[in-house]
Amino acid sequence: MSDLTRKTAAELSELMASGETSSVEITQAHLDRITATDTAVHAFLHVDTDGALAQAADVDKRRAAGEKLGPLAGVPLALKDVLTQDGVPTTAGSRILEGWKPPYDSTVVKRLKAAGIVILGKTNMDEFAMGSSTENSAYGPTHNPWDLARIPGGSGGGSSAAISAYQAPLAIGTDTGGSIRQPAAFTGTVGVKPTYGGTSRYGLIALASSLDTPGPCARTTLDAALLHEVIAGHDPMDSTSIDQPVPPVVEAARRGDVNGLRIGVVKELGGEGYQPGVEARFHEAVELLTKLGAEVVEVSCPHFQYALPAYYLILPSEASSNLAKFDAMRFGLRVGDDGENDAEQVMRLTREAGFGAEVKRRIMLGTHALSSGYYDAYYGQAQKVRTLIARDFTRAYEQVDVLVSPATPTTAFAIGDRVNDPIAMYKNDLCTIPSNLAGNAAASFPVGLADEDGLPVGFHVMAPVMRDDLLYQVGAALESALADQWGGVLMSKAPELEVTR
Amino acid sequence: MPSITREEVAHLARLARIELSDDELDHLAPQLDQIIGLVAQVSDVAAEDIPPTSHALPLSNVMRKDENVPCLTPEQALSGAPAAEDQRFRVPRILSEEA
Amino acid sequence: MTVVADVLPIDDALAQYDPVMGLEVHVELNTKSKMFCGCPTEFGAEPNTQTCPVCLGLPGALPVVNAVGVESAIKIGLALNCEIAEWCRFARKNYFYPDMPKNFQTSQYDEPIAFNGWTDVVVDGETYRIEIERAHMEEDTGKSLHVGGATGRIHGASHSLVDYNRAGIPLIEIVTKTIEVPGEKAAAVARALVSQLRDLLLSIGVSDVRMDQGSLRCDANVSLKPKGSTTLGTRTETKNVNSFRSVERAITYEITRQAAILSSGGKILQETRHWHEDTGITTSGREKSDADDYRYFPEPDLVPIAPSREWVESLRATLPEAPSLRRARLQTEWGFTDLEMRDVINGGAVEYIVRTVELGVDAAAAKKWWLGELARAANESGKDLGDLGVGPAEVAEVQKLVDEGALNDKLARQVFDGLVKGEGTPAEIMAARGLALVSDDSALIEAIDRAIAANPDVVEKVNSGKPAAAGALIGAVMKDMRGQADAAKVRELLNTKLGI
Structure with missing residues (x-):
């Protein structure tokens, strides 16, 4: 059988369903891949070998017993170390x-767990998700599998590096200002920030x-959608969770049709400070969408320029309070x-000894x-700016179905x-932050490599609240059209990692 | 004229319960000053009549029923404690009364 | 606590200064679960058995508001004649303290659920209107046990042990506007207010209001201004004032302490002070340095509460009548005179009598026990009536024994003494102390015979047409029976014997 670590989650699911392989085999293959590559990549902070294999064996047993399992049952996943897992080290x-x-x-x-997804371990991240490079991890940086001398983005650099290093087909990230989308852009993978309150x-x-x-x-739009469907939906334990059905993301990813879709290019997210290779790939992707039948217009969101300062007031304010509980x-x-x-x-x-410089x-x-x-002057005014940014979005969505921009101004540094x-460092998140402030859905999809450095470029799509399905519609359309051009997904262009034992 | 002085940074550190070293204070004060310069741009926006947004989505009245759900066992509750004694969290002596 | 501040005698203090007060009263609600999680709220459970990731403040956990907590807050607001917010939010009050798991308290700041209310209290027949600034929702903290120093004291302790069972229990904080009443009435008005709040909370059923268990706690702000002046003085906030008596004593003490400082040209420090029940003084707490910057901001983990008017009105419909109307009704029902009713109110016994009467006891009998035997015991032990360990059920049980003839009033008093001392149930106390009326006629007749034999002169008087003299013989019989006889029964038997 060909290398199980190169398969998509959807493919692995089919292989298990047809009995060609088992979850234990798949899980072991990924654990082996982690062992072979993680010295160089350092995507994981903790690998739960025993727990993962036990979960995999359980799924295999249930499948053998004829139990009806979800589409991702038995597929391994890398979990960002900011989410708690009972009994498994969690460090953020x-x-x-x-x-x-x-x-x-x-x-x-x-x-x-309920979906039978096998959790391989916990992935590296900027400390408390504060950062855009994973260099702020107390446990050392993660390296970008495309170029080990570069950062994989952040804060969820561990999760995106794990999937781009074929250590896992799926990962969970968290996005506060771009921590899913920016690493996705830097590693040539798909990263989706659902509507705030959707997960x-x-x-x-x-x-x-x-x-x-x-x-x-x-690594693919469909895989992201399948995972999205598993984790999304109302949760009575979270007061800010939206009590509505999950948007039809899987259906949208399978359809991948942009014919007649109205797409707005955000005027303010481009130009000065943007790397030429990033802009080139972005505009090609926009042209491609036009060819696929989308109507593209330029849209102005005048208050987006204030998103970064507002964000760097709101985030630290809330964080200073959220992190007070870390008091020994x-x-x-x-200590002491x-x-x-x-x-x-x-x-x-x-707190002096336990927090890193950025957290302080x-x-x-x-x-x-x-x-x-x-x-x-600060927090109060930032909340007003937040209103203005949300209004920019509302006005834009009166004209178009989705907004697009580059995911990041540059490629991985x-x-x-x-x-x-x-x-x-903060300016990395210029394009991604507005969607966090307004709470709407957004995603980054790979659209090629920048000419000047050969590194992946991400295409950013923003959709209205609870229209996460539109992201997948655009992402899937781009993905299939680009795969036709390239003869495969972008990830297949990534250099082979040196395998150590 | 910096927007934040070294003394103010030291005061913030006390409020935030972080024992910053002198070196860190030296380093942090100008960095914070620079960042405050960036974030102060929010005041360039005329927003007097604009309502603040504290929640991205306009939800309200999310409440649960007054019902009991299983607790952690005391062992689970204390499992992460740096020190425990008599089924309680052992903490260093507390000098001042509650605020 | 070695240094006792000089104080000015209260009369001198009030001759020079007018006190201005403000009270903050914290009430623990009697919900089944905590304010933001489903943990139980039972008092006295084993340490750390009523906690979960939410109330322990573990990383990742999130709060969800208890609907009954909100409902209770609205009821309290309505009972205090407040406006109920159409839209309000929770806010975080940020400060570090080991018994506060998140190092912020989820509370309300500038958007309380209830505001602008009032309640009338009656002291010595005068009615005083107390304006209520606000009533807001918040959560309680854990409880620290200070180890290694003098018993339970924070000073000198080597370390502390924290139990988070209480962390997250719903609290309502009721804040009055400044209270300015004639100086000589100030402390009594404050006491009456707290006592009335207790009655009110009991009558609407939102709290057990056990001051001994800390479910009603008071902070008292006091400042003085020179007589006739309109300029407010610097105020102190006295914490830990946890009984009605203490409210009165602590405020009186602060008036006398501040007056002594001001009259000698000193300045009052704006500070938190602690009340010491044992020594009857307040001492300086920590100065409010960084603590006064709580960095409030809207709690982003919770969404706004917007009580619909229908909901508010439906809750208003469940409320009992206003205290003043209720007091008038009760007085009529109970047949008490104005003076008797005033004694009952001043004695803080209204709710106890209500509940005792509900158990079938005659109002006069209920008043007799609550204002007599139990009030005396409370006074002697420095406790509030509610903290004696004797409730309406016990009073009803004892009165039933009296009604059945098993006890007389004198023996009943001894039973109450046993109850206050925790000697068991009335039956157990009667058995242990040998307190039961002798209803056996033959034993009484024997005692009567002995009394007649021992007092020939008295018998002579009776026989010579002075039946009132028989009283001495009844007394002798009762003494012989060590009080454990029904005097009426003795009189009946004696009269038969003497043929009168």
């Missing part, structure tokens, strides 16, 4: 949670509560408990923004390049 990439094993499953994990945040270690959204990562009292790291230091000193010492920066910024005397320039 932070030293302050080293060794912590949550006593409960997040809703996403509950749904994965449950219960058990997702909060960065910014009003922005965080779990979502699927995969109930769980996680405790020598019998002399009081609780407050132990909190200070632990943002906690301080958020503390400042919420302080009396600054609230109205070199490890170490922007570590000491927070603002340059």
Whole structure:
């Protein structure tokens, strides 16, 4: 049998259904691939070999017993280390949670388990999802499988690297300002941020509560849609969860038809600061969509320019409060408990030792923004800007069905390049942030390699709230048209990783 | 004139319970100043009559029934505790009374 | 607590200054589950047996609002004549403390569910209107046990042990506007207000209001201004004032303490102070330095609450009558005089008498026990009536024994004494203390014979046409029976014997 790690989730599902292979074989193949490649990539913080194989064996047993299983039963998946899994180490990439094993499953994990999806382990990420490169992980950076000297994006660099390194066909990411879409763009994979409230945040270690959204990562649009369907839907444990049926994402991914679809190119997301190779691939993709029957117009969203500053007020404010619970009292790291230091000193010492530089920066910024005397000018004003951005979207969606832009201004940059320039780092997320602020659905799909560096370029699609299906419609159309051009998916152009033992 | 001084940063660190070293303070103060310069652009937007958005979607009245659901066992509850004693979380001495 | 601040005698203090007060009252609701999760709320459970990821503040957990918590908040607001918000939100109050799992309290800030209300309290026949600023929803914290120092004290402890069972229990905070009443009435008005709030909360059924279990807790703000001045003074906030008596004592103490400082030219520090029940003084807590920057912002994990007017009106319809109307009705039903009713109200016994009467006891008898034996016991032990461990059920049980002739009032008092001391049920106390009326006629006749034999002079008087003299013989019989006889029965038997 050909290499199981090269198959899509949909293909693996068929192979299991027809009895050609088992979940245990598939899981073992991926575990072997992780062993062979993860020294170089460092996508995983924890590999749950025993747990994964036990889950796989259970699925095989149930299948043999004639049980009706979901379409992804037995397919392995890489889980971003920001979602709790009962009894499995969960660190959010932070030293302050080293060794912590949550006593409960997040809703996403509950749904994965109920669908028979095999969880291989926990993937690397920027500490508490604060970052765009995975360099802010307390456990060392993840390397981009396309070029190991480069970052895989962030914060979910581990999840996107795992799927682009064929360590897993599926992964879960979380997107607060682009943490699913930007890594997808940098690794030539598909990453979808569902509508805020379309997927449950219960058990997702909060960065910014009003922005965080779990979502699927995969190498193909259909795989992402299949995973999307598993994890989405109303959750009574999350007060911000939307009590409506999941949009028909799988059907949309299978249809992949853009004929008559009205597409708006966002005028403000392009031009200065955008890498020529990124713009070139983006405009080709837009042309391709036109050829496929879409009506393309230019649309202006004048307040998008304020999205970045508003985001860097709202996020740190919420984060400064969300991260207060990491205080050495109930769980996680405790430093300086020598019998002399009081609780407050132990909190200070632990937070000093347990948090990395970016986390401290943002906690301080958020503390400042919420302080009396600054609230109205900062947090309050940012919330108003948020309203204006949402109105830009509303107006745009009166004219078009979806909006598009490059997913990122550049391709993956070199490890170490922007570590000491927070603002340059923040600008990675210029295109992705508006959708988080407005809560609508958005995704990045691979549309080729930039000429100047040969690295993947992501095409960003934004759809109205609870119209996640439109993303898949556009993504699938692009994917099949590009595959015809290239003779395969973009990922097949990725260089072979050196395999170690 | 920086928008945030080293002293203000030190005050924020106290509020946020982070024991920053002098080096970190030296490093962080100008960085924060720069970032505040970026985020202060929000004040360029005329938005007096604009209502703030704190939730992306206009949901309201999400409530649950007043019913009990199973708790964690005390063992589970204390499983992550840095220290425990007598089925309670053991914490360093608390100097000041509650705010 | 070695240094006791100088105080000015209260009369001198009030001669120079007018007190201005404000009360913040925290009420624990009696919901089945916590405010934001499904954990039970039972008092006294084993430590950390009523917790889950939400109320422990574990990473990833999210709150969901308890509908009955909101309903109770609305009921409280309506009972306090408040407006009910058409739309309100929760907010995070950010500060670090080990017994607060998330290091922020989910509370309400500038958008409380109820606001602009009032309630009237009666002190010595005068009615005072107390304006209510707001009533808002929030959650309780865990409980710390301080180990290694003097018993239970925070100072000198080597470490603390935290139980999070209480963390997340729904609280309603009721905040009054400033209360300005004649200085000599101030403390009594505050006490009457808290007592009335307790009655109100009991009557609408939203809380058990057990002050001994901390389900009603008070913070008292006090400031002084020179007599005739309109400029408000610096206020202190005294915490930990957890009985009606303490409310009165703590406010009186703060008035006398602040007056002593001001009259000697000093300045009042704006600070939190702690009330010490044992020594009757307040001491300085920590100064409000960083604690006054709570960095409130709307709780992003919860969505707004917008109570429909239909819902509010349906809750209003369930509310009992207003306290003043109710008091008038009860007085009529019970047949009490104005003076008797005032004693009942001042004694904080209204709700206890209501519930005792509901159990079939005559109102006069219920008043007799609550204002007599039990009020005396409460006063002696420095407790509130509700914290004696004797409830309406026990009072009804004892009165039933009296009605059946098994006890007389004197023996019943001894039973109450046993109940207060925790000696068991009335039956157990009667058995253990040997308290039962002798109903055996032959034993009584024997005692009567002994009394007649021992008092020939009295018998002579009776026989010579002075039947009232027989009282001495009844007394002798009762003494002989060590009080355990029904005096009426003795009189009946004696009269037969003496032929009168």
